[in-house]
Amino acid sequence: MERYNAACNAVSPVAFSERQFSNIGLQKRLYRHVRETFGLSAQMTLLAIRKVAGSYRSTREAIKEQNKVLAVLGKPLKTLTEISFREHGAICYDARVLSIGRNRVSIWTLDGRINLRYSKPAYFPAVATVTQTDLVYRDGAFWLYATVEIPDVEPADPSEYLGVDLGVVTIATTSDGATFSSDATEKVRQRYGRLRGILQKTGTRSAKRRLQKIAGRERRFKTDTNHIISKQIVCAAEGTKRGIALEDLKGILLRTTVRHDQRERHHKWAFHQLRSFIEYKARRTGVRVQVIDGAYTSQQCSACGFVHPDNRSSQAAFCCLACGHTENADINAARNIAARAAVNRPIAVCSPDTGGEVESQACKEHGATYGIMPPTEVGGS
Numbered sequence: 001m002e003r004y005n006a007a008c009n010a011v012s013p014v015a016f017s018e019r020q021f022s023n024i025g026l027q028k029r030l031y032r033h034v035r036e037t038f039g040l041s042a043q044m045t046l047l048a049i050r051k052v053a054g055s056y057r058s059t060r061e062a063i064k065e066q067n068k069v070l071a072v073l074g075k076p077l078k079t080l081t082e083i084s085f086r087e088h089g090a091i092c093y094d095a096r097v098l099s100i101g102r103n104r105v106s107i108w109t110l111d112g113r114i115n116l117r118y119s120k121p122a123y124f125p126a127v128a129t130v131t132q133t134d135l136v137y138r139d140g141a142f143w144l145y146a147t148v149e150i151p152d153v154e155p156a157d158p159s160e161y162l163g164v165d166l167g168v169v170t171i172a173t174t175s176d177g178a179t180f181s182s183d184a185t186e187k188v189r190q191r192y193g194r195l196r197g198i199l200q201k202t203g204t205r206s207a208k209r210r211l212q213k214i215a216g217r218e219r220r221f222k223t224d225t226n227h228i229i230s231k232q233i234v235c236a237a238e239g240t241k242r243g244i245a246l247e248d249l250k251g252i253l254l255r256t257t258v259r260h261d262q263r264e265r266h267h268k269w270a271f272h273q274l275r276s277f278i279e280y281k282a283r284r285t286g287v288r289v290q291v292i293d294g295a296y297t298s299q300q301c302s303a304c305g306f307v308h309p310d311n312r313s314s315q316a317a318f319c320c321l322a323c324g325h326t327e328n329a330d331i332n333a334a335r336n337i338a339a340r341a342a343v344n345r346p347i348a349v350c351s352p353d354t355g356g357e358v359e360s361q362a363c364k365e366h367g368a369t370y371g372i373m374p375p376t377e378v379g380g381s
Protein backbone atom coordinates (compact mmCIF):
# COMPACT_ATOMS: atom_id res chain seq x y z
CA MET A 1 0.00 0.00 0.00
CA GLU A 2 2.82 2.38 0.87
CA ARG A 3 4.72 1.49 -2.30
CA TYR A 4 1.60 1.95 -4.41
CA ASN A 5 0.89 5.40 -2.96
CA ALA A 6 4.54 6.41 -3.35
CA ALA A 7 4.15 5.49 -7.03
CA CYS A 8 0.97 7.61 -7.23
CA ASN A 9 2.86 10.55 -5.74
CA ALA A 10 5.57 10.16 -8.37
CA VAL A 11 3.00 10.10 -11.18
CA SER A 12 0.87 12.98 -9.92
CA PRO A 13 3.22 15.96 -10.56
CA VAL A 14 3.85 14.78 -14.14
CA ALA A 15 0.13 14.27 -14.78
CA PHE A 16 -0.62 17.70 -13.36
CA SER A 17 2.12 19.69 -15.09
CA GLU A 18 1.42 18.05 -18.46
CA ARG A 19 -2.36 18.03 -17.94
CA GLN A 20 -2.34 14.38 -18.94
CA PHE A 21 -5.36 12.76 -17.28
CA SER A 22 -6.12 9.92 -19.66
CA ASN A 23 -5.24 6.40 -18.52
CA ILE A 24 -3.66 5.49 -21.83
CA GLY A 25 -1.72 8.73 -22.23
CA LEU A 26 -0.29 8.56 -18.73
CA GLN A 27 0.54 4.87 -19.08
CA LYS A 28 2.47 5.54 -22.28
CA ARG A 29 4.36 8.33 -20.62
CA LEU A 30 5.19 6.72 -17.25
CA TYR A 31 4.60 2.97 -17.21
CA ARG A 32 8.19 1.88 -17.70
CA HIS A 33 9.58 4.45 -15.27
CA VAL A 34 7.12 3.61 -12.48
CA ARG A 35 7.49 -0.13 -12.94
CA GLU A 36 11.32 0.07 -12.71
CA THR A 37 11.44 2.57 -9.85
CA PHE A 38 8.86 1.06 -7.53
CA GLY A 39 9.09 -2.65 -8.29
CA LEU A 40 5.33 -3.11 -8.62
CA SER A 41 3.76 -5.80 -10.78
CA ALA A 42 2.56 -4.81 -14.24
CA GLN A 43 -1.07 -4.67 -13.12
CA MET A 44 -0.29 -2.75 -9.91
CA THR A 45 1.71 -0.22 -11.92
CA LEU A 46 -1.28 0.31 -14.20
CA LEU A 47 -3.60 0.63 -11.19
CA ALA A 48 -1.39 3.31 -9.61
CA ILE A 49 -1.30 5.29 -12.83
CA ARG A 50 -5.07 4.93 -13.28
CA LYS A 51 -5.74 6.03 -9.72
CA VAL A 52 -3.88 9.29 -10.41
CA ALA A 53 -5.59 9.86 -13.76
CA GLY A 54 -9.00 9.00 -12.28
CA SER A 55 -8.49 11.31 -9.29
CA TYR A 56 -7.66 14.23 -11.58
CA ARG A 57 -10.63 13.54 -13.86
CA SER A 58 -13.15 13.31 -11.03
CA THR A 59 -11.69 16.35 -9.22
CA ARG A 60 -11.85 18.32 -12.46
CA GLU A 61 -15.50 17.32 -12.94
CA ALA A 62 -16.36 18.25 -9.33
CA ILE A 63 -14.71 21.66 -9.72
CA LYS A 64 -16.62 22.24 -12.95
CA GLU A 65 -19.91 21.55 -11.14
CA GLN A 66 -18.98 23.76 -8.16
CA ASN A 67 -17.92 26.56 -10.47
CA LYS A 68 -21.35 26.60 -12.14
CA VAL A 69 -22.84 27.48 -8.76
CA LEU A 70 -20.02 29.86 -7.76
CA ALA A 71 -20.51 31.72 -11.05
CA VAL A 72 -24.20 32.21 -10.23
CA LEU A 73 -23.25 33.54 -6.81
CA GLY A 74 -20.57 35.83 -8.33
CA LYS A 75 -17.83 34.21 -6.26
CA PRO A 76 -14.25 33.45 -7.32
CA LEU A 77 -13.97 30.19 -9.24
CA LYS A 78 -11.90 27.22 -8.14
CA THR A 79 -8.98 25.85 -10.14
CA LEU A 80 -7.39 22.42 -10.25
CA THR A 81 -4.32 21.97 -8.03
CA GLU A 82 -1.80 19.16 -7.77
CA ILE A 83 -3.14 16.12 -5.95
CA SER A 84 -1.05 14.25 -3.40
CA PHE A 85 -1.84 10.81 -2.06
CA ARG A 86 -1.75 9.67 1.56
CA GLU A 87 0.77 7.03 2.62
CA HIS A 88 -2.06 4.64 3.47
CA GLY A 89 -4.54 5.78 0.83
CA ALA A 90 -6.77 3.14 -0.72
CA ILE A 91 -5.60 0.78 -3.44
CA CYS A 92 -8.24 0.74 -6.15
CA TYR A 93 -8.45 -2.69 -7.76
CA ASP A 94 -10.54 -3.39 -10.79
CA ALA A 95 -12.38 -6.66 -11.31
CA ARG A 96 -9.49 -8.19 -13.26
CA VAL A 97 -6.83 -7.74 -10.60
CA LEU A 98 -8.74 -8.60 -7.48
CA SER A 99 -11.06 -11.54 -7.77
CA ILE A 100 -13.68 -12.07 -5.14
CA GLY A 101 -14.79 -15.62 -4.68
CA ARG A 102 -17.65 -16.83 -2.55
CA ASN A 103 -15.68 -16.55 0.67
CA ARG A 104 -12.10 -16.03 -0.45
CA VAL A 105 -10.35 -13.18 -2.12
CA SER A 106 -7.07 -13.25 -3.97
CA ILE A 107 -4.81 -10.20 -3.71
CA TRP A 108 -1.38 -9.50 -5.20
CA THR A 109 1.29 -8.37 -2.72
CA LEU A 110 4.97 -7.46 -3.07
CA ASP A 111 5.69 -11.01 -1.83
CA GLY A 112 3.35 -12.70 -4.30
CA ARG A 113 -0.30 -13.51 -4.37
CA ILE A 114 -2.17 -14.22 -1.14
CA ASN A 115 -5.51 -15.88 -0.67
CA LEU A 116 -7.64 -14.53 2.14
CA ARG A 117 -10.89 -15.55 3.72
CA TYR A 118 -13.46 -12.79 4.08
CA SER A 119 -17.01 -12.42 5.27
CA LYS A 120 -19.74 -10.68 3.34
CA PRO A 121 -22.06 -8.41 5.34
CA ALA A 122 -25.73 -9.35 5.43
CA TYR A 123 -26.78 -6.18 3.61
CA PHE A 124 -24.62 -7.02 0.60
CA PRO A 125 -27.12 -7.10 -2.31
CA ALA A 126 -27.68 -10.44 -4.01
CA VAL A 127 -28.12 -9.02 -7.51
CA ALA A 128 -25.01 -6.94 -7.76
CA THR A 129 -21.97 -6.85 -10.01
CA VAL A 130 -18.77 -5.76 -8.30
CA THR A 131 -17.14 -3.16 -10.52
CA GLN A 132 -14.31 -1.96 -8.30
CA THR A 133 -12.86 -2.93 -4.95
CA ASP A 134 -10.81 -0.60 -2.78
CA LEU A 135 -8.41 -1.93 -0.20
CA VAL A 136 -8.60 0.49 2.71
CA TYR A 137 -6.48 0.67 5.85
CA ARG A 138 -8.59 1.94 8.71
CA ASP A 139 -8.06 1.90 12.47
CA GLY A 140 -5.35 -0.73 12.25
CA ALA A 141 -7.23 -3.16 10.00
CA PHE A 142 -7.62 -3.77 6.29
CA TRP A 143 -11.05 -3.51 4.69
CA LEU A 144 -12.33 -4.18 1.22
CA TYR A 145 -14.84 -1.64 -0.02
CA ALA A 146 -16.72 -3.18 -2.91
CA THR A 147 -18.46 -0.86 -5.37
CA VAL A 148 -21.45 -2.64 -6.81
CA GLU A 149 -23.68 -2.00 -9.76
CA ILE A 150 -27.35 -2.64 -9.11
CA PRO A 151 -29.87 -2.42 -11.94
CA ASP A 152 -32.18 0.61 -11.61
CA VAL A 153 -35.88 0.02 -11.24
CA GLU A 154 -37.87 1.89 -13.88
CA PRO A 155 -39.50 4.74 -11.95
CA ALA A 156 -43.28 4.94 -11.86
CA ASP A 157 -44.96 8.16 -12.96
CA PRO A 158 -46.43 9.49 -9.74
CA SER A 159 -49.24 12.02 -9.55
CA GLU A 160 -48.20 13.12 -6.08
CA TYR A 161 -44.92 13.98 -4.50
CA LEU A 162 -43.37 13.92 -1.07
CA GLY A 163 -41.69 17.32 -0.73
CA VAL A 164 -38.38 17.46 1.13
CA ASP A 165 -36.99 20.72 2.46
CA LEU A 166 -33.30 20.48 3.32
CA GLY A 167 -32.08 22.91 5.92
CA VAL A 168 -29.41 23.78 8.40
CA VAL A 169 -30.92 23.38 11.86
CA THR A 170 -33.41 20.79 10.69
CA ILE A 171 -31.56 18.56 8.24
CA ALA A 172 -34.73 17.53 6.44
CA THR A 173 -38.46 18.24 6.72
CA THR A 174 -41.07 16.46 4.62
CA SER A 175 -44.43 17.75 3.42
CA ASP A 176 -45.98 15.03 5.63
CA GLY A 177 -44.56 16.90 8.62
CA ALA A 178 -41.71 14.52 9.47
CA THR A 179 -38.61 16.33 10.68
CA PHE A 180 -35.03 15.12 11.03
CA SER A 181 -32.96 17.36 13.24
CA SER A 182 -29.22 17.74 13.26
CA ASP A 183 -29.04 17.57 17.07
CA ALA A 184 -27.34 14.19 17.22
CA THR A 185 -24.74 14.95 14.55
CA GLU A 186 -24.21 18.40 16.02
CA LYS A 187 -23.50 16.92 19.48
CA VAL A 188 -20.99 14.51 18.02
CA ARG A 189 -19.37 17.33 16.08
CA GLN A 190 -19.03 19.44 19.22
CA ARG A 191 -17.67 16.58 21.27
CA TYR A 192 -15.05 15.74 18.65
CA GLY A 193 -14.42 19.46 18.14
CA ARG A 194 -13.33 19.87 21.77
CA LEU A 195 -11.16 16.77 21.59
CA ARG A 196 -9.68 18.07 18.34
CA GLY A 197 -8.75 21.35 20.01
CA ILE A 198 -6.89 19.57 22.80
CA LEU A 199 -5.06 17.24 20.42
CA GLN A 200 -4.08 20.05 18.07
CA LYS A 201 -2.50 21.93 20.98
CA THR A 202 -0.61 18.79 21.99
CA GLY A 203 0.80 18.43 18.48
CA THR A 204 2.72 15.19 19.08
CA ARG A 205 2.83 12.40 16.51
CA SER A 206 0.45 10.23 18.50
CA ALA A 207 -1.90 13.21 18.85
CA LYS A 208 -1.88 13.57 15.08
CA ARG A 209 -2.70 9.90 14.65
CA ARG A 210 -5.61 10.24 17.06
CA LEU A 211 -6.80 13.32 15.18
CA GLN A 212 -7.00 11.32 11.97
CA LYS A 213 -8.86 8.57 13.75
CA ILE A 214 -11.52 10.82 15.24
CA ALA A 215 -11.97 12.60 11.92
CA GLY A 216 -12.81 9.24 10.39
CA ARG A 217 -15.19 8.28 13.19
CA GLU A 218 -17.02 11.58 13.01
CA ARG A 219 -17.39 11.30 9.25
CA ARG A 220 -18.72 7.76 9.46
CA PHE A 221 -21.24 8.76 12.13
CA LYS A 222 -22.59 11.53 9.92
CA THR A 223 -22.67 9.26 6.89
CA ASP A 224 -24.58 6.67 8.88
CA THR A 225 -27.10 9.32 10.01
CA ASN A 226 -27.65 10.36 6.41
CA HIS A 227 -28.19 6.75 5.38
CA ILE A 228 -30.90 6.39 8.03
CA ILE A 229 -32.68 9.65 7.13
CA SER A 230 -32.57 9.05 3.37
CA LYS A 231 -33.85 5.52 3.80
CA GLN A 232 -36.84 6.74 5.84
CA ILE A 233 -37.68 9.40 3.26
CA VAL A 234 -37.45 7.00 0.33
CA CYS A 235 -39.52 4.39 2.20
CA ALA A 236 -42.22 6.98 2.97
CA ALA A 237 -42.48 7.88 -0.73
CA GLU A 238 -42.31 4.29 -1.94
CA GLY A 239 -44.97 3.10 0.51
CA THR A 240 -47.44 5.74 -0.68
CA LYS A 241 -46.49 5.46 -4.38
CA ARG A 242 -45.36 9.05 -4.49
CA GLY A 243 -42.29 10.63 -6.06
CA ILE A 244 -39.81 12.73 -4.09
CA ALA A 245 -39.47 16.45 -4.75
CA LEU A 246 -36.22 18.24 -3.91
CA GLU A 247 -35.28 21.83 -4.55
CA ASP A 248 -32.32 22.54 -6.83
CA LEU A 249 -28.86 23.22 -5.46
CA LYS A 250 -29.00 26.92 -6.26
CA GLY A 251 -31.83 27.58 -3.82
CA ILE A 252 -30.06 25.79 -1.00
CA LEU A 253 -26.76 27.55 -1.62
CA LEU A 254 -28.36 30.98 -1.80
CA ARG A 255 -29.84 30.41 1.62
CA THR A 256 -26.78 28.93 3.26
CA THR A 257 -23.59 30.57 2.02
CA VAL A 258 -23.99 33.48 4.41
CA ARG A 259 -21.59 32.24 7.05
CA HIS A 260 -18.45 30.24 6.63
CA ASP A 261 -17.70 28.82 10.04
CA GLN A 262 -17.06 25.19 10.80
CA ARG A 263 -20.67 24.47 11.67
CA GLU A 264 -21.92 25.84 8.38
CA ARG A 265 -19.38 23.88 6.40
CA HIS A 266 -20.33 20.71 8.18
CA HIS A 267 -24.02 21.17 7.47
CA LYS A 268 -23.46 22.01 3.84
CA TRP A 269 -21.45 18.86 3.42
CA ALA A 270 -24.11 16.90 5.28
CA PHE A 271 -27.00 17.87 3.06
CA HIS A 272 -25.11 17.44 -0.19
CA GLN A 273 -24.50 13.91 0.95
CA LEU A 274 -28.08 13.45 2.11
CA ARG A 275 -29.32 14.57 -1.30
CA SER A 276 -27.15 12.13 -3.16
CA PHE A 277 -28.22 9.30 -0.80
CA ILE A 278 -31.91 10.10 -1.38
CA GLU A 279 -31.30 10.13 -5.14
CA TYR A 280 -29.54 6.80 -5.35
CA LYS A 281 -31.83 4.99 -2.92
CA ALA A 282 -34.80 6.30 -4.90
CA ARG A 283 -33.31 5.10 -8.20
CA ARG A 284 -32.87 1.66 -6.69
CA THR A 285 -36.49 1.38 -5.63
CA GLY A 286 -38.14 3.02 -8.66
CA VAL A 287 -39.15 6.22 -6.87
CA ARG A 288 -38.98 9.23 -9.18
CA VAL A 289 -37.02 12.22 -7.93
CA GLN A 290 -38.11 15.57 -9.30
CA VAL A 291 -35.83 18.55 -8.79
CA ILE A 292 -37.70 21.84 -8.74
CA ASP A 293 -36.65 25.49 -8.77
CA GLY A 294 -36.32 26.27 -5.08
CA ALA A 295 -36.80 30.04 -5.36
CA TYR A 296 -39.20 31.50 -2.78
CA THR A 297 -40.31 28.15 -1.37
CA SER A 298 -39.75 29.57 2.10
CA GLN A 299 -41.62 32.82 1.43
CA GLN A 300 -44.62 31.37 -0.33
CA CYS A 301 -47.87 30.37 1.40
CA SER A 302 -48.63 26.70 0.78
CA ALA A 303 -52.38 27.38 1.26
CA CYS A 304 -53.04 30.40 -0.99
CA GLY A 305 -49.81 30.87 -2.95
CA PHE A 306 -49.03 34.41 -1.78
CA VAL A 307 -45.30 35.18 -1.88
CA HIS A 308 -43.81 37.70 0.53
CA PRO A 309 -40.62 37.83 2.65
CA ASP A 310 -42.65 38.94 5.69
CA ASN A 311 -44.76 35.78 5.52
CA ARG A 312 -41.92 34.37 7.54
CA SER A 313 -42.57 35.86 10.98
CA SER A 314 -39.55 34.07 12.49
CA GLN A 315 -37.06 31.41 11.51
CA ALA A 316 -39.46 28.70 12.65
CA ALA A 317 -42.93 30.12 12.00
CA PHE A 318 -44.77 30.86 8.79
CA CYS A 319 -47.76 33.19 8.86
CA CYS A 320 -49.38 34.24 5.59
CA LEU A 321 -50.08 37.97 5.32
CA ALA A 322 -52.78 37.35 2.71
CA CYS A 323 -54.85 34.48 4.10
CA GLY A 324 -53.64 34.10 7.67
CA HIS A 325 -52.50 30.49 7.21
CA THR A 326 -49.97 29.53 9.90
CA GLU A 327 -47.63 26.57 9.87
CA ASN A 328 -44.15 25.43 10.78
CA ALA A 329 -41.93 27.25 8.26
CA ASP A 330 -40.04 24.15 7.09
CA ILE A 331 -43.21 22.11 6.60
CA ASN A 332 -44.73 24.99 4.64
CA ALA A 333 -41.63 25.04 2.40
CA ALA A 334 -41.74 21.26 1.96
CA ARG A 335 -45.40 21.47 0.88
CA ASN A 336 -44.50 24.10 -1.72
CA ILE A 337 -41.73 21.86 -3.01
CA ALA A 338 -44.17 18.94 -3.28
CA ALA A 339 -46.78 21.07 -5.06
CA ARG A 340 -44.29 22.46 -7.58
CA ALA A 341 -43.12 18.98 -8.52
CA ALA A 342 -46.70 17.74 -8.96
CA VAL A 343 -47.73 20.45 -11.40
CA ASN A 344 -44.26 21.35 -12.63
CA ARG A 345 -45.52 24.82 -13.34
CA PRO A 346 -43.32 27.89 -13.70
CA ILE A 347 -42.81 29.92 -10.58
CA ALA A 348 -44.11 33.39 -9.98
CA VAL A 349 -41.44 35.76 -8.80
CA CYS A 350 -41.61 39.24 -7.42
CA SER A 351 -40.50 41.01 -10.57
CA PRO A 352 -42.50 43.26 -12.89
CA ASP A 353 -42.21 40.92 -15.89
CA THR A 354 -44.38 38.13 -14.55
CA GLY A 355 -46.76 39.23 -17.32
CA GLY A 356 -50.35 38.22 -17.56
CA GLU A 357 -49.82 34.67 -16.41
CA VAL A 358 -49.86 35.46 -12.74
CA GLU A 359 -52.00 37.86 -10.84
CA SER A 360 -49.95 40.38 -8.97
CA GLN A 361 -50.70 42.51 -6.02
CA ALA A 362 -48.88 45.49 -4.59
CA CYS A 363 -47.48 44.89 -1.16
CA LYS A 364 -48.87 47.58 1.13
CA GLU A 365 -45.79 47.77 3.27
CA HIS A 366 -42.96 47.65 0.74
CA GLY A 367 -44.73 49.09 -2.29
CA ALA A 368 -43.17 46.35 -4.40
CA THR A 369 -45.18 44.03 -6.57
CA TYR A 370 -45.20 40.39 -5.66
CA GLY A 371 -46.62 37.60 -7.73
CA ILE A 372 -49.46 35.49 -6.47
CA MET A 373 -49.52 31.88 -7.40
CA PRO A 374 -52.88 30.11 -7.58
CA PRO A 375 -53.76 28.01 -4.54
CA THR A 376 -52.00 24.70 -4.54
CA GLU A 377 -53.29 21.42 -3.32
CA VAL A 378 -50.86 19.22 -1.52
CA GLY A 379 -52.75 16.03 -1.74
CA GLY A 380 -52.81 13.45 0.97
CA SER A 381 -50.52 15.24 3.36
Ligand SMILES: [Zn+2]
Pocket residue numbers: 301302303304305306320321322323324325
Ligand atom coordinates in the same frame (compact mmCIF):
# COMPACT_ATOMS: atom_id res chain seq x y z
ZN1 LIG B 1 -51.88 32.34 2.36
